[in-house]
Amino acid sequence: MGADTIWGMILAMGLYQGLNPTMGWLAAVGRGLETRSGRAVLLSTATYAAGHYCAMAAVLLPAAVFVGLTAVRPATLLPWLGVALIGFGLFKLYRPAHPRFLTRIRPNQRVRFSCLMALCHCGSPLMMLGPLASLMMLLDMTAHTGHGSASRALRFALLALTLPAGMGLALLSAASLTAWIVWRRFGLTALTRIWVNLDGLWALVFVLMGAMQLAMAAAPGAAGGMPSWIPALRSR
């Protein structure tokens, strides 16, 4: 998979998340109606995007630095990641409800809400570990720095901060645009019409992504030319 495809997928996921009412635009419409201010609408979606970025960076950055500093090949992560994604997807199919503690977050704590929402309910950071691993593999192929070097860790860290920024910008654009259109044009009547339950679909996307990671890891010649997907063999 080329870098373009991977980035395309990252942006698409960001757009999709931005269209989810719970990830910002719904609260932004509420703020807009209460304050009668377009600035409040955009500020609200921006705080949600900031929370989402925090959640992503909190997971991706340590993972990238760890891989960068050690001799671990990114491909090593794929099968484990596949299993984790499938597990998370199945869990969300079984229990689609939000974790209870999320309902105790105050309406004005938007950054905290969207950060914890992304971490504990949506699982976007987990999902984006796959694209991160793929991009790291591509970097390893193009730049021939030694494994476990500081410069490799630095490059991976930058990547781990850029990836969520790309996804976050896509999320922010989709959420802001939706909020603006609903607030300015359609009003609240649109809300119940366009709000569709995608919990099941989202859970299936996880299972599918997980299966994809497993397939990539298992395919001979794929995943950086590794013959087997057994991680113990490959990290030697």
Next chain:
Amino acid sequence: MSAARLRPDPSFYPSPRLAMEGPVETLAYVALLCPDGSRPDALAVIDLDPASARRGQILSRLDLPHIGDELHHYGWNACSSALCPMTGHPFTERRYLIVPGIRSSRLYIVDTRPDPRAPRLVQEISPEELLRKTGYSRPHTVHCGPEGIYISTLGGKGPHGDGSVPGIFLLDCETFEIRGQWEMARGPQTMSYDFWWNIPHDYMISSEWGLPPQFENGLVAEDLLANRYGHRLHFWDLRGRRHMQTIDIGANHQMALEVRPAHDPTKDYGFLGVVVDTTNLEGSIWTWWREEGTFYARKTATIAPEPADAAKLPALLKPFGAVPALVTDIDLSLDDRYLYVACWGTGELRQYDVSNPFSPRLAGSIRLGGVAEHTPHPSGAPYHGGPQMIEISRDGKRIYFTNSLYSTWDTQFYPEGIPGQMVMAHNGADGFALDRDFHIAFEDGLRAHQIRLEGGDCSTESFCFPSA
């Protein structure tokens, strides 16, 4: 229990205005109680469909399996508050009625599907389980909010329910598991009754009636004259579950009952009905509001007692030679324009224009029943008791009400008994008046209490988006 919906329930509305523009109600549920324990309490279904030939008739009755529950207030498992941005259960169905027995401390879960005209009992929560998991008894008001179903209680532990402090507990809105006490820090709160909130502004307000020994066997006159019933409002941090502020409205203002916040969440005010002022027998309406984070309350309307011949009065009132208004219920229309006030003693339903919440203006009045007056219904039928539990249609055009207050208190004020009745009034271009043809008399031995309208009403729905 129920599967998640693909879209939000069509009976959930983001704002009060959209709820007003929704379809007209076609069914009502009415709590029926049997005061002498000769039969179980029941839930009646009433046809309200304007197009139906059976409008104003009883369609079915669900008899409960136990005796002596004393149905009082009840509510839905989910309502418009499910659309609030951070609530987390937008696809829960409005389907189950959560029906507490205020005397038995039992909770019933009643399913209104598949046929809303023939609801079914699907689950029971025993008084023992409630007490074990929450330390509370005598469940009362039910509201659906951010953390699921919130239920206030009037009693705590002990044989008389006064062994510990009453409060609010949480019930899961999908599995109906009891999650335990809601409060994390209750401050000086020792009594409980009604509660409601402003969800986006993150506060709750609760009121006080009295402890179980003060009401279960009847009104305790000595306690009333000594001002020992509730007279305080409590304001709470809703998400933090912490007590923030108490307002004592004065010990002479006995029984601070229903709290009705403005439905539009941008408005930081609401109302409170107070049963009686022990210095002059007046009933009163209070307006409470928030300013820069602090809550205030002020008496904004009073209702004078009416002198009456002592011979026509029950023993409790004879020494006074007058009938107090007894403000037992208030209800606010969804446009925050009209506040309806039940004067259960004098037999009057008042309509106040509260466009200016600090200066309610009496806009209309209906006389019906009453301790001394006994005003009959325009259909010619006698009306027992007085106007009591009020429910307003979402569009604000129809006002339904019943006549019983609480089994043992009914007998003290209306010794002749209060056979259950439900009537309807119209609020329209011709003003505020009773519907001559709408008069329901329930079966002998059953009294009528709270009314719930299918698809939500003015005392169930909480909104997170403004009407503007």
